[in-house]
Amino acid sequence: MTNIPANPPDPGVSGQQTSTFPANWSPPPFIKNPLLRWGLLLGLILYLFLSIGSLDVNWHRIYVGLDRGAKFVYGFMNPNFAGRWTDISEGMIESLVMTVTSTAIGIAISIPIGFGAARNLAPLPVYLFCRGIIALSRSFQEIIVAILFVAIFGFGPLAGVLTLSFATIGFLSKLLAEDIESIDKSQAEAVQATGSAWWQWLNYGIQPQVMPRLIGLSLYRLDINFRESAVVGLVGAGGIGATLNTAFDRYEYDTAAAILILIIGIVMLSEYISGYIRAGVQ
Amino acid sequence: MAETLSSGTKVWQYRSRNKQLLSWFIWLIGTALFMYCWQRVSESTTWFFVWDAPRIAADIGSRMIPPRWSYINELWVPLWDTLNIATIGTMMAIVMAVPVAFLAARNTTPSTKFVRPIALLIIVSSRSINSLIWSLLLVSIIGPGVVAGIVAISLRSIGFVAKLLYEAIEEIDKTQVEAVTASGANSLQILIYGIVPQILPAFAGISVFRWDINIRESTVLGLVGAGGIGLQLNASLNVLAWPQVTLILILILMAVIFSEWISAKVRHAII
Numbered sequence: 001m002t003n004i005p006a007n008p009p010d011p012g013v014s015g016q017q018t019s020t021f022p023a024n025w026s027p028p029p030f031i032k033n034p035l036l037r038w039g040l041l042l043g044l045i046l047y048l049f050l051s052i053g054s055l056d057v058n059w060h061r062i063y064v065g066l067d068r069g070a071k072f073v074y075g076f077m078n079p080n081f082a083g084r085w086t087d088i089s090e091g092m093i094e095s096l097v098m099t100v101t102s103t104a105i106g107i108a109i110s111i112p113i114g115f116g117a118a119r120n121l122a123p124l125p126v127y128l129f130c131r132g133i134i135a136l137s138r139s140f141q142e143i144i145v146a147i148l149f150v151a152i153f154g155f156g157p158l159a160g161v162l163t164l165s166f167a168t169i170g171f172l173s174k175l176l177a178e179d180i181e182s183i184d185k186s187q188a189e190a191v192q193a194t195g196s197a198w199w200q201w202l203n204y205g206i207q208p209q210v211m212p213r214l215i216g217l218s219l220y221r222l223d224i225n226f227r228e229s230a231v232v233g234l235v236g237a238g239g240i241g242a243t244l245n246t247a248f249d250r251y252e253y254d255t256a257a258a259i260l261i262l263i264i265g266i267v268m269l270s271e272y273i274s275g276y277i278r279a280g281v282q
Numbered sequence: 283m284a285e286t287l288s289s290g291t292k293v294w295q296y297r298s299r300n301k302q303l304l305s306w307f308i309w310l311i312g313t314a315l316f317m318y319c320w321q322r323v324s325e326s327t328t329w330f331f332v333w334d335a336p337r338i339a340a341d342i343g344s345r346m347i348p349p350r351w352s353y354i355n356e357l358w359v360p361l362w363d364t365l366n367i368a369t370i371g372t373m374m375a376i377v378m379a380v381p382v383a384f385l386a387a388r389n390t391t392p393s394t395k396f397v398r399p400i401a402l403l404i405i406v407s408s409r410s411i412n413s414l415i416w417s418l419l420l421v422s423i424i425g426p427g428v429v430a431g432i433v434a435i436s437l438r439s440i441g442f443v444a445k446l447l448y449e450a451i452e453e454i455d456k457t458q459v460e461a462v463t464a465s466g467a468n469s470l471q472i473l474i475y476g477i478v479p480q481i482l483p484a485f486a487g488i489s490v491f492r493w494d495i496n497i498r499e500s501t502v503l504g505l506v507g508a509g510g511i512g513l514q515l516n517a518s519l520n521v522l523a524w525p526q527v528t529l530i531l532i533l534i535l536m537a538v539i540f541s542e543w544i545s546a547k548v549r550h551a552i553i
Contacts, residue, residue, distance in 0.1 A: 027475060030482050051366040057429055065424040072423060094326070097319040104316045139535055141502045143414060147519060152339045154331030157323045204296070231412045234506065238326070244415065248422045256419070260411060267410040 068251070075253030076261075084243070084255050091240035092262060094157055095229040098239055102161045102229075103222045106168025111214075113169060114176030115202070121180060130173065137170030146232040157238030164225045164232070171224070175217050176210065183209045212281045219274035223267060230263055342524060349532060350525035357514060357533060363428050364510035364537065367503065368496035371435025376489055379440045383447035390451055390477065401444070408441030413499045417508035428509035435500055439492050450484035451477065483552045494545035501534045511537075 031037040081088065116122045116130035142163055149159040183206060191205030233241020240259060247256040297305065331338075384390045386401035416434035424430055454477060462476035504512020511530060518526040 027479060030486075047369070051362075051370060054362065054366065055428055058425060058427065061425040061427075062429070069423045072419065094322075097322045100315060100319040101323050104312075104319075139538055140531070141498055143502045143505060144515075144531070144534075147505075148342075151342060152335050154328050156327050158327040158332065161323055227410060227412055231414050234414060234418070238323075241415075245418065248418050251422065260415070264407055264410040268406055271406075 068253075071251075072253040072257065075255075075257040078254060079258035079261050080252075080254035081258045083252075084247070087243050087246075088240075088255070088259055088262070091233070091243040091259075092266075095226065095233075095239040095241075096266075098157050098160050098164065098229045099222060099226040102164030103168060103218065103225050105161070105165040106172060106221065106225075107218050109165065110169050110172035110176060114173040115180065117173055117177035118180035120183075120185075121206070130177075134170050134174050134177075137166055138174065142167050142228050143231060143235060146237040147235050150236050155236040155238075160229060160232040160237035160239055163237060164228055167228065168221055168225065172217055172221055176214060179210045179213045180206065212278075215281050216274075216278045219270075219277060223270050223274065226270065227263070227267060345522075345524040346528045348525065349528040350523075351529065353526045353529050354533075357511060357530065360504070360509075360511040360514050361533065361537070363431075364500045364512075365497070367428060367431040367435055367500040367508075367510050368493060368541075371432045371500070372439060372489065372493045372496050374432065374436035375439030375443055375492070378436065379443035379447060382440060382444040383451060384473075386444060387448040387451035389454070389456075390473075401448075405441040405444050405448075408437055408439075409445065410441075411438065413438035413496075413503065414506060417503045418506045421507045426507035426509070431500060431503045431508035431510055434503060434508055435496050438499070439496060442495075443488055443492055446488045447481065447485060450481045450488075454480045486552055487549050490545045490548045494541045497541035498538055501537060 029037060031040070113130045113133055116126045117134060119127055122130065145166055146159060146163040149162050153159045153162065187209060188201065188205035192201050196204065229239040230241050230244065233239035233243070234245050236242070240263070244256060244259050247253075247259065295302070382401050382404055385392070385397050386405060388394065388398070391398045391401070413434050416437050417430055420430040420434050420437075424433070458480060459472060459476040462472050467475065500510050500512075502512045502515070504510045504514070505516050507513070511534065515527065515530045515534075518524075518530060
């Protein structure tokens, strides 16, 4: 932000104008309206006072827990991969399988919805319908959707796959639609001027423009879906989450640490690979 | 873009032959991978339950309406807890994320060889682990309650805030920093007058954005015992009290819309 005062007499400048050049200067405040500035500060202090006052902290429990915290840190230093390796590897593979399946299904559904939610392509009723689907998918946390899907489709990875696909739709279609809305119109018009059919116009005039971003977003979503697949297992929708939950319930911090390290490792690896692919696409 | 000879005349093709082959090959690998993964999912699915799903969904749907409005009086305190988890958690995260961001940004870090990788490792670890998993860990360490939720939210948010903030720091205008340096400022003054004013709008935007996300996330932390309205959701789900579940979901939806509205307002005011 550059705060250049509009008028030469800067209100932040104080000092004698007569004898010496002003020696004191203070930067202009971030929020210019003083009433708003002090009001926000006062409101913040009041809120903190109220909220911290309503916290019910059991210091004794926390003190006892510090011991376990130390154990977890120790477990992180000495992760135990071998002890429950069959459980960990099965859960990990299930998580990866769910990630791939849900991302593929999610992308396949998101593309038509993304096109429908772009105001420059779709007529108003289609636009509203697609935007409605996006809003629905974005409103609820994955875990809540997973609970409902587990109740409806039964335990197992299918509920997780459906949850993650559903969440992918909201994310990908929204960003894809925004990208389509900001395309270069002249390219699309040029293709139209050659007498192309509607689908040719989509395929040659619009799709090449949004493709790099679509690939980038899909890779990013693959990453997110893997991280989320570790969570939906907590409510029985398959993946590594169930193993992780069991490990915490039994206070087996070394196994839990091993799982967390694997998750972090895979996320880092996938970020590295997707960065490489994105650089290649653009 | 390429042309090929087809029975004597030149035909325009979208891609050259090698690129076309490569694209087919990628599609082939991708399809095979998807089919393999789908097969594994399908093997561990009880398809009888899936075919039965429409009936179950209709059944649950009919139990969910109407919502049990009288239950709302028991939800105000959990809702207040949820707000506190998100807000205090975000504040704690910001306090911890700012130094990490300055250590991670290439132009402000004291050492690119030692300090920067550590800061980046903190960011990645915090970002890779979902707040629910952080809560699971913290509930197991410091016991169930709002405090576990606050700490979980703040640990999850450090990475997010620090990552966006250090990217903002790396993108600052160098000339302003040089101007402050040329006036004879020491490194602390360079930081305060040269860098901070440039990243303040981004910082405010990131904080409010993360607060908005945290409101969403803190609504479900109760599922693993970390306080907030999720506790009531879990309790209602455990006793199959679907009308109460509906009411809680409506309340969560309102909270999400409210926080998104505030966040949009603030970001609009900054930009």
